[in-house]
Each structure stands twice: as structure tokens, then as C-alpha cells.
Amino acid sequence: MAGSPSKTPRFLLKRKTKSIDSDSAKAKRNLFTTPEPDIEDYGHFFASKNKKVADTFLEKYRSKRGLFVTDVSKTEWCQKQMEFSLFFDDEECNNNNNDDKECFSFVYEGRASGTGKNNTHDQAMKAGIDRHVELRDEVLKPVRVEVKSREDFMALKLVNFINGVNQLLFEGLTRELPIVSFAFEQGIWMVGSIDEVRMHSTDHKSILVETKTRISDTVPSESQKRNGRIQLMCYKYLWDNLVSNPFPLREFYDYFDLESQRALCEDLKKACCCSGFNAVTLNEVVVCYQTACKMMPRAHDDELVLRYESQRDKSLVLDEDKFAYNYGWLKSEISKCLQFWLQQREASFVAVEDQWKCAYCYFTSLCPAYPHDTTDDDDDE
Ligand code: SF4
DSSP: OOOGGGGGGHHHHHHHHHHHHHHGGGEEEEEEEOOOOSSSOOOHHTTTOOOOOOOSSHHHTTTTOEEHHHHHHHHHHHHHHHHHHHIIIIHHHOOOHHHHHHIIIIIOOOSSSSSSSOOOOHHHHHHHHHHHHHHHHHHEEEEEOOOOOOHHHHHHHHHHHHHHHHHHHHEEEEEEEEEEEEEEETTEEEEEEEEEEEEEEETTEEEEEEEEEEEESSOHHHHHHHHHHHHHHHHHHHHHHHSSOOOOOOHHHHTOOOOOOOOOHHHHHHHHHTTTTSSHHHHHHHHHHHHHHHHHOBBOOOOOEEEEESSSOOOOEEEEEEOOOOOOOOOOHHHHHHHHHTSSSSOOOOGGGGGGGGGGGGTTTTOOOOOOSGGGGGOOO
């Protein structure tokens, strides 16, 4: 193979040695976690600091946090629903410094602020989360870390990313990979968590995979696939930005309002040691993050994979959608999304042919586009 060990960073060498010495097929990387449940959602660290009047949704709700990739896909699903969720979920989240579960509720469970008739949907969401935890635990070993500052929280993400890239390079697969990347063309920071990354067997490129679970054993509709494709293409876009472009360091610290020389908490210093490198400040972790980005193989252009699994029978793959990256299309989708986030246009409703989506929406009672003269009381049938 064309590897050049002399150029390999120390933290990668350590992982390599480990994986050769140990039972590599069963090796798990550590996933450092906090009591805060979601990798995207660290808003409460930021909510209390430097509050100022914001002009746009992006500034108001995603300031110092970055736009989540799931924000893009949710906005594509229905802009009005996204807007309601900002008003009714994130407002509460941003004002609540204690209960992280509240912040998390929109991300995975939704909030019954509308009809209150979405029990089945909630159960399906819960089953989806449980399945993702199961998949995660096949290759990762969660290790609890007590973070003390916003700098710690960012460092935690970056350390998990470094470990994930390491695992990908030496074991060929990683899961739940957090990503923090600058979307150069749009000039915004975006964050997310990639379900799975596999190394292609022949061409040394990485394959990004997103797993969706379905309550019924049916193939997804075109709208659902389209939504999943946008999500995956966003990850690919961010991934390639990290591989190909210099990491904009000053913008990173400015935007996320982080102190580069802030000392890491003890737990995180230990986490860095466990990961094969020493770091005592955020900046030292960022330097390793930059190195890891340059070690990453580009994401495959022709093979992005959306897997749809049955919740009833996890071994049943209902559909595997392999598709090619289409940057032109993605760019126009992100641009429509940003028009909403920058409040350059009113939030749109679902198209007529997509009105079935409303049946799964928590905000029907508030939505002017929803036909309120129907017999809601009989809907439990
Ligand atoms: S009811 Fe339909 S149109 Fe209205 S917010 Fe929900 S999904 Fe969108």
C-alpha cells in the first residue's frame, strides 16, 4: 500500500499500533460523551452569554452554534414547520439552562404543541433513536466526560472527530462522527453528525452513509428520499471542505466565540491522552483536528448511501438508495434554505402534492395552511 508512516501523526500511529496488537475486528473507539445528549445541541452554553438583538433566524437561533445539517433537511421538508419549531422549541431551549432534555426534544422526539395525536410518530422516533444507539455501540464505547465550558464542549466534538477519522483509517468504518465545517461558498459554519463512514474497498475514498428506520415495511416516498439526499450531500459538502480547504482558524474562534488558549478540563485532558495525543488547551485540540482533516480521504462522489431499515425487523433493509453527489442541486437547496434562515422570504408551506406531510406535523393547530374545518376529534380512529 502507498502509506507513508513517517508522515503519520502520533495520535494516528498510536491507534494503528493498538489496532494491530488487539482484536481489531472488535475494536471500539471511545466516544466521549457528556450528560448533554446531542452532538449538535450545545446551545445552552451559548444562550446566556452576550445576548443581543438578532435580525435573522440564523443569528437568533444558531448564533455561535452553526447551522445544523438537520436544519437544512428540516427546512426543505417544510419551512413553516421549521419556523414553528424555532418559535416553540428552541425559544424554550435557549431560555432553559438546566434541562438539556428539553433542548433535545425537538431533535429527536418533537413536541406535542399542536394536536397531541402523534403518539405513534413519537414511538417511531424513539425506536429510531434506540436503533442509532445500538449501531453506535457496535463500534463505539461511550465514556462520560464532565465538560466545564464552551471550549470544552467544542473540544469534545473535535476529539470525537479525531478518533473517528482514526478509526476510519485503520478499521475501515466509523459511526456517529461529529463534524464542524465552514461552508465556504455560503460563508456560514455548519455542524452535524454523520451516521456512518466507510472506507471504499478499492479507491481509498470514504463512503458516507445515513440510516433511516421506518415504522412500516414500505419503501420511502420520493419526498423522503429527496430529504435524506439533501442531508447526506450536505455532509459530503462539509467533509470535502475540510479535506480540501484550509481550516479558517480565526473565523472559527470568532464565530463560536471561543478562547483558543482556554485550558481544557481534567476529563478532557485525559480523553486526549486516551486518544493518543496530549492537549491542554482548545487550540491544541484544534491543531490535531486540522491534521486529522488533512488525513481524511475525500468522500466518494458517486456513492452516497441512504439505508432504510425496518423497525419491526432490523435485519430487513427496505431500500438502499445509492446516489451521486450533485453540487449544483445541493447549492440551490442550501440557497433556498438560507433565504428562510436569513428571513429574505416568508416561510413556505408544503406543496399540494406533499400535503400528506401535514399528518405528521406537530403544529397543525397553528398552521394556516392546514384545513381546520376537518373533524379533528375523530382522528384517533
Ligand atoms: S401543517 Fe403542513 S404546511 Fe403546516 S407547518 Fe405542518 S407540515 Fe407545514
